[in-house]
Amino acid sequence: MKFSKELINRLAEAKSVSVLTGAGVSAESGVPTFRDKGGIWEKFRPEDLANFDAFINDPDFVWNWYQHRREVMRDVKPNPGHLALAEMEEMFPNFTVITQNIDNLHFRAGSKNVTELHGNIERSFCLKCRTFYNEIDVTEKKVLRCEKCGGLIRPDVVWFGEMLPEKALMYAEECAAASDVFFSIGTSAEVYPAALMPLIAKRAGAYVVEINTKPTVMSADLDEVIQGKSGEVLSELIKLIRANKNN
Ligand code: BV8
Ligand code: ZN
Secondary structure, eight states, rough: OOHHHHHHHHHHHHHSSEEEEOOOHHHHHTTOOOTTOTTTTTTSSSHHHHHHHHHHHHHHHHHHHHHHHHHHHHOOOHHHHHHHHHHHTTTTTTEEEEEESOOOHHHHHTTSSSEEETEEEEEEETTOOOOEEEETTTTTSSOOOOOTTTOOOEEEETTTTTTOOOHHHHHHHHHHOOEEEEESSSSSOSTTTTHHHHHHHHHHHOOOEESSOOTTTGGGSSEEEEEOOOOHHHHHHHHHHHHHHOO
């Protein structure tokens, strides 16, 4: 796999590297993406499921969709793409993974500096008193009620129309603006404000690279597009970075 001279040189001098990841990074672990063929939103529209009104209208239905996804995510393992990103964290003075994924796989791969823009499916909380529940039994098919106040328990993920966690968003914007090199990996770049990150990086002078199996709405705005599976591309990229560091 050939990487451009520009990218190789930029990485050799880079102090700050940030990465925005989307569902495509977890695809090779067996986690279905949202908008690809066979994606989880092929049957339903995002608005029908990943929003607060849908949950209030039919808590069991939405709860079950998350239980199904929690079950899938618990069974799968980090893939070489996650592992390469975890290793990259040691290769640069500042390295941040900004993820839209809620599947916990970056942490499970060993990444430490991860900011989760859309929450984490392993966390749930009571709507009324905000007590957190983290050990959810995936066989619970009916929505759970809070032991303390009887309130409805919801997944700690960001639904459409909901604000992103403020600290995570601010930190992500700071990292994007401070990047020498920024990667947008496995994301259709359709969901905002997460999709702003590569543009913030570009505007601040970063060299912005997209790694995706197909072009996205953002491809034309970026410095370099590497077409391929993130697990394969990142495994090659980490070999190159390792070789450069040893020279
Ligand atoms: C907000 C979490 C402020 C839950 C998700 C009207 C009203 C309200 C808001 C809006 C509105 N109109 C627009 C908005 C903004 C809205 C938005 O962006 N809508 C879009 C659809 C136009 N955003 C919001 O609502 C956000 N909040 O703006 O609040 C506000 C408040 C009120 C009023 C106005 C504004 C909240 C957004 C977060 C929503 N939550 N998920 C859950 O997961 O259930 S979104 C969901 O999409 C996931 O988080 C996911 O991460 C995200 C993006 O999807 P991708 O990760 O990119 O996945 P996708 O399948 O799309 O693409 C996969 C890519 O991988 C593809 O490109 C494919 O080619 C590639 N690929 C596949 N395999 C591989 C690969 N690449 C490499 N290797 C492979 N092997
Ligand atoms: Zn409660």
